[in-house]
Amino acid sequence: xxxxxxxxxxxxxxxxxxxxxxxxxxxxxxxxxxELLKDLILMEFGEIHIVDLDTIDLSNLNRQFLFRQRDIKxxxxxxxxxxxxxxNNSKLVPYQGNIMDSTxxxxxxxxxxxxxxxxxxxxxxxxxxxxxxxxxxTPLLESGTAxxxxxxxxxxxxxxxxxxxxxxxxxxTFPVCTIRSTPSQPIHCIVWAKNFLFNxxxxxxxxxxxxxxxxxxxxxxxTTDLDEINRIRQETNELQELQNIVVxxxxxxxxxxxxxxxxxxxxxxxxxxxxxxxxxxxxxxxITNIQNVSDEPSKKLNLSEIWTINDQVQxxxxxxxxxxxxxxxxxxxxxxxxxxxxxLEFVATTANIRSHIFNIPxxxxxxxxxxxxxxxxAIATTNAIVAGLSSLISLRVLNLLKYAxxxxxxxxxxxxxxxxxxxxxxxxxxNPKLAPSSCNCxxxxxxxxxxxxxxxxxxxxxxxxxxxxxxxDKYEYTDEISVLDTKNQRLLADFDFDDLxxxxxxxxxxxxxxxxxxxxxxxxxxxLCHKPLELYLDITExxxxxxxxxxxxxxxxxxxxxxxxxxxxxxxxELSVEKNLTEENIIVLDEEEPSTKKRKIELEDEQAAKxxxxxxxxxxxxx
Amino acid sequence: xxxxxGKLTEDEIALYDRQIRLWGLAAQTNMRSAKVLLINIGxxxxxxxxxxxxxxxxxxxxxxxxxxxxxxxxxQFFLSCEDVGKYKIDAVRERIMDLNPxxxxxxxxxxxxxxxxxxxxxxxxxxxxxxxxxxxxxxxQITRKFxxxxxxxxxxxxxSYIFVDxxxxxxxxxxxxxxxxxxxxxxxxxxxxxxxxxxxxxEDPEKVFEKITTRNTYKHFGEMLLSPTLEKKLTxxxxxxxxNVLPMTLxxxxxxxxxxxxxxxxTIKMCDRLTINPKSLSGDYLEQFYNQIGLExxxxxxxxxxxxxxxxxxILGKRSSPLNNFIVFDGITLDMPIFEL
Ligand SMILES: [Zn+2]
Numbered sequence: 001x002x003x004x005x006x007x008x009x010x011x012x013x014x015x016x017x018x019x020x021x022x023x024x025x026x027x028x029x030x031x032x033x034x035e036l037l038k039d040l041i042l043m044e045f046g047e048i049h050i051v052d053l054d055t056i057d058l059s060n061l062n063r064q065f066l067f068r069q070r071d072i073k074x075x076x077x078x079x080x081x082x083x084x085x086x087x088n089n090s091k092l093v094p095y096q097g098n099i100m101d102s103t104x105x106x107x108x109x110x111x112x113x114x115x116x117x118x119x120x121x122x123x124x125x126x127x128x129x130x131x132x133x134x135x136x137x138t139p140l141l142e143s144g145t146a147x148x149x150x151x152x153x154x155x156x157x158x159x160x161x162x163x164x165x166x167x168x169x170x171x172x173t174f175p176v177c178t179i180r181s182t183p184s185q186p187i188h189c190i191v192w193a194k195n196f197l198f199n200x201x202x203x204x205x206x207x208x209x210x211x212x213x214x215x216x217x218x219x220x221x222x223t224t225d226l227d228e229i230n231r232i233r234q235e236t237n238e239l240q241e242l243q244n245i246v247v248x249x250x251x252x253x254x255x256x257x258x259x260x261x262x263x264x265x266x267x268x269x270x271x272x273x274x275x276x277x278x279x280x281x282x283x284x285x286x287i288t289n290i291q292n293v294s295d296e297p298s299k300k301l302n303l304s305e306i307w308t309i310n311d312q313v314q315x316x317x318x319x320x321x322x323x324x325x326x327x328x329x330x331x332x333x334x335x336x337x338x339x340x341x342x343x344l345e346f347v348a349t350t351a352n353i354r355s356h357i358f359n360i361p362x363x364x365x366x367x368x369x370x371x372x373x374x375x376x377x378a379i380a381t382t383n384a385i386v387a388g389l390s391s392l393i394s395l396r397v398l399n400l401l402k403y404a405x406x407x408x409x410x411x412x413x414x415x416x417x418x419x420x421x422x423x424x425x426x427x428x429x430x431n432p433k434l435a436p437s438s439c440n441c442x443x444x445x446x447x448x449x450x451x452x453x454x455x456x457x458x459x460x461x462x463x464x465x466x467x468x469x470x471x472x473d474k475y476e477y478t479d480e481i482s483v484l485d486t487k488n489q490r491l492l493a494d495f496d497f498d499d500l501x502x503x504x505x506x507x508x509x510x511x512x513x514x515x516x517x518x519x520x521x522x523x524x525x526x527x528l529c530h531k532p533l534e535l536y537l538d539i540t541e542x543x544x545x546x547x548x549x550x551x552x553x554x555x556x557x558x559x560x561x562x563x564x565x566x567x568x569x570x571x572x573x574e575l576s577v578e579k580n581l582t583e584e585n586i587i588v589l590d591e592e593e594p595s596t597k598k599r600k601i602e603l604e605d606e607q608a609a610k611x612x613x614x615x616x617x618x619x620x621x622x623x
Numbered sequence: 624x625x626x627x628x629g630k631l632t633e634d635e636i637a638l639y640d641r642q643i644r645l646w647g648l649a650a651q652t653n654m655r656s657a658k659v660l661l662i663n664i665g666x667x668x669x670x671x672x673x674x675x676x677x678x679x680x681x682x683x684x685x686x687x688x689x690x691x692x693x694x695x696x697x698x699q700f701f702l703s704c705e706d707v708g709k710y711k712i713d714a715v716r717e718r719i720m721d722l723n724p725x726x727x728x729x730x731x732x733x734x735x736x737x738x739x740x741x742x743x744x745x746x747x748x749x750x751x752x753x754x755x756x757x758x759x760x761x762x763x764q765i766t767r768k769f770x771x772x773x774x775x776x777x778x779x780x781x782x783s784y785i786f787v788d789x790x791x792x793x794x795x796x797x798x799x800x801x802x803x804x805x806x807x808x809x810x811x812x813x814x815x816x817x818x819x820x821x822x823x824x825x826e827d828p829e830k831v832f833e834k835i836t837t838r839n840t841y842k843h844f845g846e847m848l849l850s851p852t853l854e855k856k857l858t859x860x861x862x863x864x865x866x867n868v869l870p871m872t873l874x875x876x877x878x879x880x881x882x883x884x885x886x887x888x889x890t891i892k893m894c895d896r897l898t899i900n901p902k903s904l905s906g907d908y909l910e911q912f913y914n915q916i917g918l919e920x921x922x923x924x925x926x927x928x929x930x931x932x933x934x935x936x937x938i939l940g941k942r943s944s945p946l947n948n949f950i951v952f953d954g955i956t957l958d959m960p961i962f963e964l
Contacts, residue, residue: 003696003704006918010780035925038700042921059640065673065722086703086718087696147645148933185826304636304648361825366636370644377645380677381933384670388925392781392954401781403911404955415957419946420933422798425811426861428930428950429959 003089007044015400016044022398023047023112027099027129028119029076030054031378032143034066035387036119037080040090043391047091049113051105052077053098057339063380100128102513107135107451108540115394116140119387123168127443130155130163135449135536139397141390147377148420150386154397154434157444159409165438165445175222180232182275183358186351187371193351194336194372197261198343200239201246202323204332227272235265247332249324254317262353263287282357285313304366309356316349338373347372382417389415389429410434447517450552452535458548459539464492464508465501471518474551477530480521485514486534495521505537512539523561531559631655635725639679650940651679657939658682660743662735662751662762663689664715666698666919667776667783670928671750671935672719678936682727684746685719687711688734698919740765748935750774756848756876763788763844772938774931775844780915781954783927784872786847787934787946792839793817794944800831812856813840813947813963839947842964847949848877851964854898862899866958867908868951870894875916883913923954930959 008016024045026036029052040048054076056067066083067076077094084092097104099120110116110132118140120126126142133140133155140155142163155162178184179192223229242260245253262285270281286309301307301315319342323334326342336343348368355362369375395401396412406412413431418424437444454462468483482494492500492508500508510516514537520530533556543550631652636643643651657680661668664687676683691706691714699715706714712730720728735751735758743749743765751762751773759775766773767790775786800821809815815838824830851873853862870893871886877893880886887909894901934946949964 002693005694006697006780006920009918010915010920039922039925042698042700044697058637061723062639062642062677062679065677068721084700087700303633375641375644378641379645379933380674381929381936384674384925384929385933388922388929389957392922392926393957396955401955403907413957419961422796425944426961427959428946428952428961429957431957431959 004044011395011400012402015395015402018398018400019044020046022114024049024394025110025113025116026050026119027116027125028052028121029066029080029094030060030119030121031063031380031383032145032387032390033076033119034064034080035384036117036391037066037084038087039387039391040117041084041088041092043395045090047093049093049095050077050080051095051097051099052080053096063378063383065380099125106512106540107132107536107538108453108542110138111136111451113138115398117390117394118142119390120144126163131443133157134162134444135451139394141394141397143386143390145378145382145386147379148382148417150382150417150420151415152386152389152393153414154393154412156397156409156412156434158437160412160434161437162441162444164443165435165441173220175220176232177222177225177228180235181223181228181269181272182279183354183360184279186355186360186363186368189351189354189358189360190347190368190371192354193347197350198336198347200236201243201257202327202334202343204243204247204327225272225274228275231268231272235268246320246324247327249327251321251324254320254324257320258285258313258316259287261350262357266357280359282359285309285353285357304364306362306364307352309353312349312352312356312362315345316353319345319349336372338369338375344369344372382420385417410436447532447534448554448556449534450536450554451538452516452552453538453540453543453550455541455543455548456539459505461504462549463502463504464510467505467516468493468501468518470549470551471533471535475530475533475554475556477520478522478524482519482521484517484519485510486517487514492516510537512537520561524558527561528558529561530556635679638725642678646936646941654679654936654940655681657747658684658745659935659939660684660686660746660749662749663687663753664699664701664711665695665753665778666921666924667752667778667928667931668750669699669701669715670924671752671932672701672715673722674929674932675935676719676723676726676728678932679723680726680936680939682729684729684731685712685715686731686733686735686738688732688737695919698921698924700921735762740768743771744769746771748772748774748939750776750931750935752776753778759786759876760845766790767843774935776927776931778917778919778923778927779872779875779912780918780920781923782868782872782912782915783923783952783954784868784876785927785931785946785950786844787948787950788841788843789839789938789945789947790841792841792938792945794837794839794938794942796835796837796943797822797832798835800833805833805835810837811963814838815840837944839945841948847964848873850896851893852897853962853964856963863903865897865899865903866951866953866956866960867904868912868953868958869960869962870897870899870904871909871912872951873897883910886913920954923952926959927952 004016011019022045024040024047026033026040026048029037029050033052037048037050055073056071056076056079058072060067061069066080071079075096077096081092081094099105116129116133116138118126118129130140134157137157141152142155143152144150174188174191178188179196183189183192238260242257245257266282266284269275301311307315322342323346326334334343336347338344345365348365351368352362393412396404396406399406410433412434414434416430418427418430424430439445464483468481472481480495483492484490485492491497516535516537518533518535523529631648639651659675659680659682661671661683664672664685672685689711691702691709691711693707696702696704701715701718710732712732716730735754749762749766749771751759754762754775763773766788770790772789777784805816805819807816807819816835817838818836820834822832822834824832853865870890874886874890874893878889880889890904890909891901894904930950937943938945946961947963949962950959952959
């Protein structure tokens with residue numbers, strides 16, 4: 001019996017042959033990626049391309065089983081491929097790079113794959129690959145884990161929900177006054193130390209005055225108390241002086257920094273009586289602690305234990321000195337990095353001293369690292385389970401199981417870890433069927449997508465007018481269409497703007513990978529117009545001979561025209577969301593991995609949702 | 624070898640960082656003093672080994688008397704084509720040792736049939752895969768005698784099962800208190816809440832947690848096969864939706880069928896004993912299952928091996944609610960229900 005005998009008996013000879021000629025893209029060679037690579041190889045997929053930007057870190061080794069201590073700092077993709085050689089029977093192609101880099105990975109490169117497996121750890125890349133899969137109509141197997149929680153979701157473009165059909169959690173934000181004046185939880189002090197104090201002291205480019213003015217209008221102060229707002233502004237100005245101490249490396253003045261932050265500023269805060277009517281007053285740091293600080297730390301402190309306030313202050317002085325010495329070598333600009341021990345300990349000790357002042361529990365450096373670094377716990381078992389599910393369901397997505405042919409893509413299942421996530425005691429996994437794509441999804445439902453392929457010779461002479469004419473002709477637009485460059489929302493042409501029409505695409509910076517949006521401006525007698533069309537500009541040498549430009553075969557449905565007022569209202573809404581997200585003064589929790597919490601809630605609602613659905617069906621039947 | 628007593632070193636904390644953040648230092652320290660035996664390292668055994676060795680268990684002992692076949696290469700990633708014909712233990716040893724040098728490993732070319740039962744006394748927990756019925760009955764008798772937790776498992780192509788016998792196990796779970804307080808008493812035939820304690824969160828006094836102690840009781844393998852029933856355990860609606868994989872797997876474990884028709888008839892009888900409607904059995908499923916009996920398949924092993932290893936790590940370290948007691952997996956629908964049988 002040969003190595004493939006089991007898989008042949010499971011899927012049959014024909015499907016086995018198809019597997020051998022299937023080309024997969026695996027995005028990510030980390031926790032889920034290592035596991036997926038192993039599964040896909042053992043399932044005898046013909047060709048697997050693996051993309052990962054990262055290098056190997058010590059903290060990966062508890063779960064990324066292809067990597068060893070000796071591989072630390074090596075690229076994940078190439079190391080993973082080397083590590084599987086002894087059991088590999090597939091063609092493997094590793095790439096070290098960012099999947100969102102359209103120069104290294106243009107759309108036509110994505111086009112070579114029959115199926116895409118996402119094994120990513122961040123929202124931006126997940127969204128990007130989702131979009132690529134929508135442009136190319138390539139099935140995508142999406143997956144994610146966080147601790148014991150894991151999920152997989154097959155995405156069949158145009159048929160089932162895409163990654164963006166459900167809203168994802170956005171980073172948590174806090175009002176300015178909670179961070180600067182009235183913290184009540186450890187995280188408030190950690191945010192203060194990391195996002196505010198650390199930057200102000202160790203990044204000479206941070207000019208406190210400028211910073212404040214800029215943000216004035218958008219700022220969520222979280223208070224209307226003018227005294228307090230003025231105090232916060234003044235305090236920031238005074239920090240400039242502290243930054244000078246750091247930049248000029250005056251070690252003998254470190255105690256001034258500590259006094260200012262933990263005594264003077266707290267005393268000033270106490271003067272705003274309004275703040276303390278309903279809250280416990282803070283207690284300024286006992287000054288004797290500061291003067292008794294010796295030069296060297298007296299003992300080796302344990303990072304997973306909670307230190308005394310004396311030890312916190314002593315360690316703060318110690319790491320501040322180290323950071324000061326680093327300043328000139330690093331162009332007076334040090335960034336917080338959870339794996340840079342000096343920056344971590346500075347943030348941990350200052351956060352803890354502030355917590356102590358405000359009667360908030362103190363935490364170990366180990367715990368603060370998790371909060372400040374947004375570390376998501378990760379284990380081998382959840383990753384193994386999720387990768388197993390993802391690779392297994394791909395057989396059905398590719399329709400390779402003869403006993404379980406897919407009649408409709410919505411017969412396919414997604415899966416969640418129900419038991420491990422404490423959502424169920426009688427199911428290890430929950431496996432709801434896929435939902436059809438959501439009609440409100442901006443990615444898969446509100447626009448029609450496709451790829452326009454152009455040879456480079458044709459591209460050199462192609463004007464915007466040429467392109468517009470081709471499109472009008474192909475998709476039967478009656479009259480006016482407007483054209484927009486989606487990467488910067490730049491209007492390229494509409495009924496009263498035709499200046500750019502005679503320029504070549506290259507002239508107006510429509511380069512390879514640009515997504516161009518065409519909107520029908522002319523509604524018919526029934527108030528209908530073409531659904532918006534987004535075309536990905538793909539400059540390629542792979543067109544069949546004799547063809548220098550190819551428009552996608554698309555059916556663009558007619559939809560009710562959106563009035564201009566509605567459009568503006570919608571746009572404004574989108575803008576305000578964006579504004580909230582870029583308000584950099586307070587945001588902290590930039591994600592390491594997306595939370596699966598949102599999905600959990602959906603899971604709990606699953607039964608209810610199903611019920612409603614069947615009730616709706618009943619109503620229709622009665623009708 | 625690393626010290627198996629006392630506190631974790633800074634190096635160990637750095638290496639196990641991402642999991643310590645999940646189950647805590649105490650659980651990680653507990654795991655380091657545990658001794659686990661794996662009987663047979665096939666496809667599921669390979670996955671279990673990878674997961675448990677990575678987790679930083681103290682002592683892991685692998686026992687297998689088989690030789691590497693060409694077929695094994697299709698589902699066992701510690702093997703390479705040069706290994707065909709060697710004892711499997713000899714083929715996998717180096718690669719497992721390389722996986723995590725901190726774990727104390729032992730390897731035995733030995734069949735479970737030839738071992739003196741006193742040998743098993745050395746272990747805190749035993750996992751056995753790909754055993755036949757007699758072997759499973761025998762090993763469970765021994766684990767009962769010495770009061771050792773046992774996990775059994777096997778694969779049938781796209782389908783698989785896990786049987787758990789922890790004899791009696793007190794688990795501790797913590798959850799946010801809801802409006803209605805948790806009460807003590809039986810919550811299912813195998814689980815009884817024996818104690819509930821509340822605790823206020825030290826950062827957010829609004830949050831109150833309940834620490835719930837549950838007594839889990841188990842049946843031994845023979846007892847489960849003798850009288851499997853779902854009567855009074857599931858609602859009518861749940862009974863209607865029970866996966867076909869349950870009666871098929873139980874039939875396979877308890878009967879010797881020489882052909883598909885016999886297997887079909889026995890499965891129908893099994894449905895009756897379970898109090899589920901045999902009409903829900905699908906002919907396609909029966910045929911497919913029957914054709915895949917005993918086949919190992921990598922992605923299914925990853926899921927089953929992941930679930931077993933996670934539960935093992937859990938009961939050795941953290942002690943939150945364990946699997947109880949029979950789990951089947953359907954690789955077509957990704958259905959994975961848990962039954963108390
Ligand atoms: Zn969508």
